[in-house]
Amino acid sequence: MTNPTDAPAPVTVIGLGLMGRALAAAFLANGHPTTVWNRTPDKAGELLARGAARTGSVEEAVRASPLVVVCVSDYHAVRELLDLPAGTFADRVVVNLTTGTSAQARETAAWAAQRGLAYVEGVIMAIPPDIATERAVLLYSGPEEAYRAHEATLRNLGPAGTVYLDADHGLSPLYDMSLLGIMWGILNSFLHGAALLGTAGVPATVFAPLAETMINVAAGYVTAYAPQIDAGEYPAEDATLAVHQGGLRHLAEESEALGVNAELPHFYRELVDLAIAAGHAGSGYAALIEQFRRPAA
Numbered sequence: 498m499t500n501p502t503d504a505p506a507p508v509t510v511i512g513l514g515l516m517g518r519a520l521a522a523a524f525l526a527n528g529h530p531t532t533v534w535n536r537t538p539d540k541a542g543e544l545l546a547r548g549a550a551r552t553g554s555v556e557e558a559v560r561a562s563p564l565v566v567v568c569v570s571d572y573h574a575v576r577e578l579l580d581l582p583a584g585t586f587a588d589r590v591v592v593n594l595t596t597g598t599s600a601q602a603r604e605t606a607a608w609a610a611q612r613g614l615a616y617v618e619g620v621i622m623a624i625p626p627d628i629a630t631e632r633a634v635l636l637y638s639g640p641e642e643a644y645r646a647h648e649a650t651l652r653n654l655g656p657a658g659t660v661y662l663d664a665d666h667g668l669s670p671l672y673d674m675s676l677l678g679i680m681w682g683i684l685n686s687f688l689h690g691a692a693l694l695g696t697a698g699v700p701a702t703v704f705a706p707l708a709e710t711m712i713n714v715a716a717g718y719v720t721a722y723a724p725q726i727d728a729g730e731y732p733a734e735d736a737t738l739a740v741h742q743g744g745l746r747h748l749a750e751e752s753e754a755l756g757v758n759a760e761l762p763h764f765y766r767e768l769v770d771l772a773i774a775a776g777h778a779g780s781g782y783a784a785l786i787e788q789f790r791r792p793a794a
């Protein structure tokens with residue numbers, strides 16, 4: 498277990514793309530002896546100037562530190578890189594911060610277990626400039642003991658937002674996908690709204706502050722609906738699905754009349770139609786969870 502009063506522990510970073518370089522820079526800035534390896538060696542340049550050590554092979558990089566952080570494009574590359582001789586990973590913990598699905602994470606964990614490799618899965622809910630700031634959120638899953646042994650070092654990447662979730666390797670990627678889905682939902686709705694208002698000459702910059710207010714209001718609905726979803730009961734404490742259905746029809750009609758893409762409002766309306774057909778006209782919006790829990794018809 499790392500003691501916070503100990504000297505910063507050595508760490509290896511494999512993969513020096515935009516994100517990998519930000520990770521390595523954060524470790525270096527916090528005094529960790531940092532070894533790096535990248536397929537294209539040139540990308541290590543600035544990190545070497547800041548004190549990083551570069552190795553000529555992945556194997557040497559793994560042997561250099563007890564904690565090995567991997568951040569490359571995909572899981573195919575992760576497995577290719579970690580396919581090393583038996584014994585290379587003795588007393589090492591590999592933390593994979595490459596984005597993928599929960600199935601890929603679980604498969605890679607099983608693959609790692611066959612090689613005796615202590616493997617922790619992680620996801621980064623941040624862009625490279627936010628690494629090591631209060632805005633960075635990083636979620637981890639996998640063997641807790643392996644994670645805890647290096648938690649203090651990993652905390653450098655997200656001082657306020659480093660969270661251990663569960664022993665199931667698949668859980669952190671599943672959170673990643675669920676949270677990214679929220680981001681895309683908000684962004685697409687904002688862009689749709691900006692397109693609607695654009696037809697009346699309203700600049701997006703004028704729309705933005707009100708859009709932000711609406712996003713914050715909707716964040717309150719999330720808190721209110723979560724216990725309803727868990728309980729499987731959706732009392733209409735604010736508005737019924739029948740009322741939402743009317744509003745969504747207007748949104749679709751407005752979009753079509755103005756020549757704006759109407760697929761989003763039609764998709765939302767269709768979900769509400771299905772929920773109402775299933776007997777939820779008098780329920781609240783959270784009743785739509787039943788539509789999301791099954792594949793589209």
Ligand SMILES: NC(=O)c1ccc[n+]([C@@H]2O[C@H](COP(=O)([O-])OP(=O)(O)OC[C@H]3O[C@@H](n4cnc5c(N)ncnc54)[C@H](OP(=O)(O)O)[C@@H]3O)[C@@H](O)[C@H]2O)c1
Nearest residue numbers: 512513514515516517536537569570574595596621624625
């Ligand atoms: N950038 C972000 O905002 C962000 C945010 C959250 C999560 N992530 C995740 O972080 C990971 C890296 O993203 P990035 O932005 O750093 O991407 P990137 O700038 O495109 O870098 C990709 C890295 O993967 C390496 N790589 C790809 N295929 C390889 C292979 N077959 N063998 C060895 N190395 C290989 C590249 O090496 P070369 O330099 O030799 O090409 C490079 O180091 C991705 O999984 C991404 O989803 C990124």
